[in-house]
Amino acid sequence: MRSALLRCSRRRASALIPNTVVPAAHVARALPVRRMATATAEVPQNKKTVPFTADRYPNLERDSRYKQLDAEDVAYFKSVISSPAGVITADNPEELDSFNEDWMRKYKGRSTLVLRPKTSAEVSAILRYCNEKSLAVVPQGGNTGLVGGSIPVHDEIVLSTQLLNQIRHFDEVSGILTAEAGCVLEVLDNWLAEKGYMMPLDLGAKGSCQIGGNVAANAGGLRLLRYGSLHGTVLSLEVVLADGTIMELGKPLRKDNTGYDLKQLFIGSEGTLGLITSVSILTPRRSKAVNVAVLGVESFEAVQETFKRAKGDLSEILSAFEFFDRQSFNLVLRHVQGAREPFDTQTPFYVLIETSGSNKDHDDEKLATFLESVLGDEVVADGVLAQDSTQAAAFWRMREGIPEACQTEGGNYKYDLSVPVPQLYSIVEKMREKLGSGGQYKEDGSGPVKNIIGFGHMGDGNLHLNITTSGYSEQLDKAIEPYVYEIVEENAGSISAEHGLGLMKAPYLSYSKSNEMIESMKRIKNVFDPKGILNPYKYFPTSK
Amino acid sequence: MRSALLRCSRRRASALIPNTVVPAAHVARALPVRRMATATAEVPQNKKTVPFTADRYPNLERDSRYKQLDAEDVAYFKSVISSPAGVITADNPEELDSFNEDWMRKYKGRSTLVLRPKTSAEVSAILRYCNEKSLAVVPQGGNTGLVGGSIPVHDEIVLSTQLLNQIRHFDEVSGILTAEAGCVLEVLDNWLAEKGYMMPLDLGAKGSCQIGGNVAANAGGLRLLRYGSLHGTVLSLEVVLADGTIMELGKPLRKDNTGYDLKQLFIGSEGTLGLITSVSILTPRRSKAVNVAVLGVESFEAVQETFKRAKGDLSEILSAFEFFDRQSFNLVLRHVQGAREPFDTQTPFYVLIETSGSNKDHDDEKLATFLESVLGDEVVADGVLAQDSTQAAAFWRMREGIPEACQTEGGNYKYDLSVPVPQLYSIVEKMREKLGSGGQYKEDGSGPVKNIIGFGHMGDGNLHLNITTSGYSEQLDKAIEPYVYEIVEENAGSISAEHGLGLMKAPYLSYSKSNEMIESMKRIKNVFDPKGILNPYKYFPTSK
Incomplete structure (x- = not known):
């Protein structure tokens, strides 16, 4: 079967390696590499002071309905929080x-109090008090x-879930896990691994992000295609x-x-309801078994056909279908160490x-049959299967190195968009036309816009459009x-596929939601938080 | 592999047939049989007049806030509904x-008007008018x-979705279907079949139920284990x-x-919000391939172990895991034509x-490996694989004939309950103890309670408890x-797993939901329907 695959290839792949059976344990270990890769890359190397959000957005005036924190309030919180490390003040x-800055160093607040309760009862005592006193949180x-x-x-009080980190229950028959909000996603996933289970979501940030935050943000990530x-x-x-x-609930x-x-x-309520x-x-x-393959494809239509066939032939075992354009991969080749061409000839899409x-045997056979079919019918131009964990990781790096590579280029306008699959790539093309005809984007690279690239979770209709400048x-x-x-709205898309609204996208909500x-x-919001103390200034277009 | 399976069997199965490879097309056709089986059985054969709901439940007084329908109202509705068959009055x-009676002939209303709009605009015109006039719907x-x-x-107006039955869009790449509320589930499933897709839900009532009603009722059904x-x-x-x-939305x-x-x-809002x-x-x-097997199991603990192993060995191909107790199967043997013992020896669970x-080949091999393992380790006592579509249908009939068989017994108290899997069967046992010690249920069959049986969607923790009398x-x-x-509440279960609340379970909501x-x-409710015109008297414990 596998040699047939090689014969079917339309071109000789420079990196094509005979697909040998790899022990599942090896392949299973082949997939991390993702943890906070983008994060590390995006943190400015020369640490400058982050400007206060309130200074950058002067229209976001402090709402005078909210009480100013005083010593009496702090004394109360100290009386209800059991952990000595549970109250952090300006003394530290x-x-x-x-807690006042985000990891990208884009946003900065002026909070003077962080509270870290250990139990739901402590959270309850904190919020009841804040609600009575109109303290924003x-x-x-x-x-x-x-x-x-x-x-x-x-000056909102930061209510951190860090110490709410107990696993409350796991039922090995049904696979139902009950964990407190502050449990780190990767910790839960490793804990489940010992029992033969896994978390149904996987994110780049899994080493730091918490399950409560994942749910509050309705995180998407890499397993959504498979587990919903x-x-x-x-x-x-x-x-x-x-x-x-x-x-x-x-x-x-x-x-x-x-x-x-x-x-x-x-x-997906982002902390605005409770x-x-x-x-x-x-x-x-x-x-038990994981396989990774990279394909070279001549057109976006062919990418769609490949996706259709993958759903048919790989069906129940398909767990990721990611795409990236040649321009994305050029940046990876330029900036990501160890990246190299997978095939002798370039294609516009991968x-x-x-x-x-x-x-494992069944999966190998299904994948080989699929690859033979798409190569034989010339739907794809080239294909290569990872032969071991190292190669699987290298293949993932081709896709996951893109955000990092973009950051290294200089300016980078990043958009996380959801668009019906057939129109997905037209957003990138329209942006190229717009900035080309406007003179910002020139073929010879002399304009301020250097690259307009598209990549993302094809299987979910999730386009990451990046414009490097x-x-x-x-x-x-x-x-x-x-x-x-505007073009996302025209194509019946969404301005946020998986990142949420927060402060950044709240003003643009009307592009995705009717009045x-x-x-x-x-x-x-008014049903659950009538005084509006929870996460103000965000989520809603006019958020007073 | 397959002969190994036979050798591993602890007992000689009377109906055990060598598992031969069956063309997928045949097996695919093997699974219907379910359509409204229960429905047909439950309709009383001697059609008596159904009592009016308002007479049976005199506490459900008509709410005087709602206007009485008059000729002017009917004239208005006739003016906004385009279809000649769109307005049904007492003339017919x-x-x-x-429209005033349910298919079980348990509930009966006194409506004098049925409206069948063909478009959302017509629905809008109807509801705007009803809201203005305080006409209940x-x-x-x-x-x-x-x-x-x-x-x-x-006398609520019946707003039927029957004529809202257009398929609006289907995207063959993403598999996303947009269909109007009145499309019949089976019609959609057949339509998708031609395109290689299927509906992610399957119900006994699929020949009559509509997708809008499925969503409004949050229908569960037979594919939930696999597709969520x-x-x-x-x-x-x-x-x-x-x-x-x-x-x-x-x-x-x-x-x-x-x-x-x-x-x-x-x-799951059951028409109360819009x-x-x-x-x-x-x-x-x-x-492309479907397999069906029946196993005999000695204890409920072993049923759980079988489920755990099935999730491990069959994992991505497992699409149903149903269980029934011996008492259930005894009723099937007694009342369902053609039913017979699958094995020489009886077991307490199947x-x-x-x-x-x-x-198909991969699935056969996975199933054979699984069966060898559970038989070899004596987790299950007996196992038999369907060899063709007829046998697959016969196996499904063993499980799906149960409700029908219960109805034939005489009185039947039916409960659709959700309980954590480990405690699932304890509900049946507790009910036997309770009615045993109370003298209603006697071993020799002389009490008014004849059978207390449990069966259901084990994979979903969904117990159907039936008490025949x-x-x-x-x-x-x-x-x-x-x-x-009370025992469902004690075991952290839910009083309705998939049937919803409606009129029947609304009074008991507090057993599953806090105040x-x-x-x-x-x-x-008040956010979306402040005047309360939609589906009154239901869903809430006190529903004025």
Whole structure:
């Protein structure tokens, strides 16, 4: 079967290596590499002071409804928080700073108090008091967000879930895990690995992000294609409302058809409705076998055809279908150490396919059959299968090195967009036309715009559009926005596929939601947080 | 491999047939048999008049806030509904009756008007008028519900989705289908079959139920184990609110992280928040191969171990894991034509396993390996694999004939419960103890309770508890309820796994939801339907 695959290849692949059977254990270890790769790359090397968000956005005035914190408040919080490390004040400015700034060093708040409760009862006591006194609060998980959602804008109290980190229950028969909000995603995944299970989501930030924050942000990530969104896998939540009420939203059951599924509102609510203190989630069995392949493809139409065929031939074992364009890969070749051409000849598009299943031989055979078919029918030009864990990691690096490579280029306008799959790449092409005809983007590289690239989770219709530039300017800002949001709206897309709204995208919400929808959202907010103490200045277009 | 399987069997199975490879097409055809099987059985053969719901439940007084319908109203509706068949009045009493009664003939309303709009704009015109005039409305889909949710209690106008039955869009790359609410589930599934796709849900009532009603009721069914709940697969909804506002709740995109996911509230809202007019849903590729096996198991602990192993060995191809106890099967043997013992020796429990995958050979091998393992380790006592479509259908009939067989016995108290898997069967045992010690249930069959049986979707923690009796009596009612709900509550279960609340379970909601939850639900209701015109008297414990 496998030699047939080689014969079917239209071109001789320079890196094509006969596909030998690799022990599952090796391949299973082949896939990390992703943890905070982008994060590290994006943190400015010469650490300059981050400007205060309130200074950068002077329109975001402090809302005078919120009380100023005083010593009496701090004394109260110290009386209800059991952990000695649970209250961080301005006496400890460096530690305080780490909660006031995001990891990208884009957003900075002026909070003078961080609270780290250890139990839901402590969270309840804190919020009840804040609600009574009208003290504004920012919930914060692992602080790995990309839109400034968990950073104070002014002097909001930071309510951190760091010490809410117990695993409450795991049922080995049903695979239902109940864990407190502050449990780190990777810690949970490793804990489940010993029991033969895995978390149904996987993110670059998994070494730092917390399950409560994942749910609050409705994180997507690398396993969504296979295991679906958190709206399907999260079975119940424990939350504390603004007034201190502890609510069990559902039960750790696979089925419960008794009334409105209120927990769903909290998935993706970004801390605006309540603090998630515990999550029950359905975890799948860990895959015994993992394969990774990279394909070279001549057109976006052919990428779509490849996706269709992968869904048919690989069906239940398909676990990732990522794509990137040649321009993306050029940046990887330029900036990512060890990156090299996979094939003798270049193609305009590349696809990375991952399969995960319970039987290595079966998966190998399915993948070989699929590759023979797409190569034989000339749907794809080239294909190569990872032969070991090192090569699998190198293949993932081709895709995952892109954000890092973009950051190294200079200025970088990043957009996380959701677009129906057939129109996905047209967004990149339209942006090239727009900036080409405007004179910002020139073939010879002499314009301020250097690269307009597209890559992302093809299987989820999730496009990452990156525009690298020689620097930032108001002129460029205006050439790109709101045009990028306009073409997303025209194509029935969404301005945020997986990063959320936070501070960054809140002003543009109307490109994805009707006025009626935004009005309903505000009324829902009012049901759970009538005084508006939770995560103010964000999420809503006018967020007073 | 397969002969090894036979050798591993601890007992000689009377019906054990060598597993030969069956063409996928045959097996694919092997699985229907389910359509409305229960329905047909439950309709009383001697058609008596169904009592009016309002007479049976005199506490459900007509709410005087609602206007009485008059000729002017009917004239208005005739003016906005385009289809000549779109308005059904008392001039046509027989047709009207079919909307006033449920298929089980348990509930009956006194509506004098049925409206069947053809477009969302017509729905909007209807609801705007009803809201202005305070006319109460019951949304109705295929009228296949089990809890009386879509039947008027008094004189509510029936708003039927029957004529909203267009398929709006299908994207063959992403598999995203957009269909109007009135599309029949089976029609959609057949339509998708031609394109190599399938609906992610499958119900006994699929020949009659409609996708809008499925979503409104948050239907579970037979594919939930594999494809998850509608909360994960439904991508967006078009709804018309009580005041006539047409809202697009989300977009037909796999990812959209912009604000509260309001569509989730409508999934399972049973028509109390708005009328669902269109559904976008992610459809999976149709499986090329299907296998069915039946196992005999000695204890419920061993059933759990079998489930754990099936998730490990069959993993991505496992599509159903149903269980039933010996008492259930005894009723099937007694009442279902053609049913016979699968094995020489009886066991206290039976398991039905279905696999669906893209490669028949691979699936056969995985299933054979699994069966060898569970038989070899004496986790299961006996096992038999269906060798053709007829046998697969016969195996499904062993499980699906149970409700029908129960109905034939006489009285039947039916409970659809969700319980954590390890405690699932203890509910049946506790009920036997309770009715045994109370003298209603006697070993020699001389008591009024004849059988207390448990079966259901083991993979989903969904227990169907049925108590067959010589008839109904207030004494029996009191012996069973609220005890059954109390033990479900004690075991952190839910009083409705998949049937919903409707009229039947609304009074018992507090066994599954806290007062705070119920209060929040009422406030959500108030956001979308402040005048309370949609589906009154149901869903909430006190529903004025």
